[in-house]
Amino acid sequence: MSMADVPLSWYLILSALLFTTGVVGVLVKRNPIVIFMCVELMLNAVNLSLVAFGRYLGDAGGQMLSIFVMAVAAAEVAVGLGILIAIFRLRDNINVDETNTMRG
Amino acid sequence: MILFLIIAAIALATALLVVLNPNPVRSALFLVVNLFCIAGLYLLLNAYFLSAVQVIVYTGAIMVLFLFVIMLLNLGTPDRSLNKLKAQAPLAVLGGLILAGTLVWAVTKGAPPIALPTEPMVGLDTLGSPQGIGKTLYDPKKPWLFPFEVTSILLLIAVIGSVVLARRSYGEEASKS
Numbered sequence: 001m002s003m004a005d006v007p008l009s010w011y012l013i014l015s016a017l018l019f020t021t022g023v024v025g026v027l028v029k030r031n032p033i034v035i036f037m038c039v040e041l042m043l044n045a046v047n048l049s050l051v052a053f054g055r056y057l058g059d060a061g062g063q064m065l066s067i068f069v070m071a072v073a074a075a076e077v078a079v080g081l082g083i084l085i086a087i088f089r090l091r092d093n094i095n096v097d098e099t100n101t102m103r104g
Numbered sequence: 105m106i107l108f109l110i111i112a113a114i115a116l117a118t119a120l121l122v123v124l125n126p127n128p129v130r131s132a133l134f135l136v137v138n139l140f141c142i143a144g145l146y147l148l149l150n151a152y153f154l155s156a157v158q159v160i161v162y163t164g165a166i167m168v169l170f171l172f173v174i175m176l177l178n179l180g181t182p183d184r185s186l187n188k189l190k191a192q193a194p195l196a197v198l199g200g201l202i203l204a205g206t207l208v209w210a211v212t213k214g215a216p217p218i219a220l221p222t223e224p225m226v227g228l229d230t231l232g233s234p235q236g237i238g239k240t241l242y243d244p245k246k247p248w249l250f251p252f253e254v255t256s257i258l259l260l261i262a263v264i265g266s267v268v269l270a271r272r273s274y275g276e277e278a279s280k281s
Contacts, residue, residue: 006105006108006148008218008220009211009212010108010112011145011149012211013207013208013211013212014112014115014116016204016207016208016211017116017119017204017208018115018116018119018138019207020200020201020203020204020207021116021119021120021122021123021200022119023199023200023203024123024196024197024199024200025122025123027192027193027195027196027199027200028123028192028193028196028197029123031128033128033132033170033173033174034122034128034131036170037122037131037132037135037170038122038123040135040139040162040166041119041122041135041138044138044139044142044162047142048142048145048146051145051146051149051151051154052149054151055149055150055151055228056220057218057220057221058221058225058228058231060231060236060237060240063151063153063154063231063232063237063240064237064240064241064248066151066154067154067157067237067241068251068252068255070157070158070161070162071255071258071259072255072258073162073166074161074165074166074259074262075258075259075261075262076262077166077169077170078169078262078263078265078266079262079265079266079269081169081170081173081266082265082266082267082269082270083269084173084177085173085176085177085269085270086269086270088177089272
């Protein structure tokens with residue numbers, strides 16, 4: 001219990017700030033790869049708060065959920081980068097402002 | 105305590121640099137440092153197996169994939185000049201500040217206090233060790249076995265989907281010939 005003198009709320013605040021940084025990055029950036037990286041930032045922030053909750057409540061569920069989030073994130077990155085490569089082949093340019101063919 | 109503050113400061117600084125840096129390759133490298141910091145925080149939280157998985161999966165596999173695609177598509181150019189929505193960035197920063205303020209307020213004052221266990225917890229080391237993770241994950245009495253199987257199917261779908269997406273499509277070849 002040597003590290004328990006760090007309060008749980010500090011971890012949650014750090015997680016909130018990291019998540020907000022990711023949100024702002026998704027909104028500001030125009031390069032879809034950097035947008036993906038900001039999504040990863042958000043997922044990691046949520047993972048951090050899950051693990052912190054699990055640690056402070058003495059429950060294994062937080063770490064289990066984090067493992068599933070990691071697996072889904074890996075799948076998401078693989079499919080997303082595949083989509084980016086397909087778009088790049090189609091138009092030699094993946095600026096998100098011009099990629100609006102699927103707009104309804 | 106000191107260790108937490110140092111790691112948290114590095115994580116926040118690199119997260120900001122990921123967003124502020126105009127060069128995607130440098131953003132990716134800062135993100136690697138950030139993910140390492142989060143792995144360090146997992147170590148502080150007694151999640152040893154998860155820390156190793158974080159380093160292997162995120163900084164090993166996912167970031168290599170990112171860098172590979174950046175260099176394959178030659179996207180290393182800064183994207184400052186092709187921004188068309190001028191008002192979006194300040195509005196996004198404003199919204200982000202509001203979101204951060206709300207979250208921090210909710211964590212510190214807004215939410216009702218959680219009843220944390222007061223007695224010193226035993227078995228935290230085994231909870232985060234590979235043995236503990238495996239025992240919890242494959243325990244039929246706990247609800248994690250079915251999501252685990254579903255995740256394996258999801259990964260299979262992702263592999264097939266990315267292969268199909270990255271392959272040169274038939275219509276494109278027909279139009280070229």
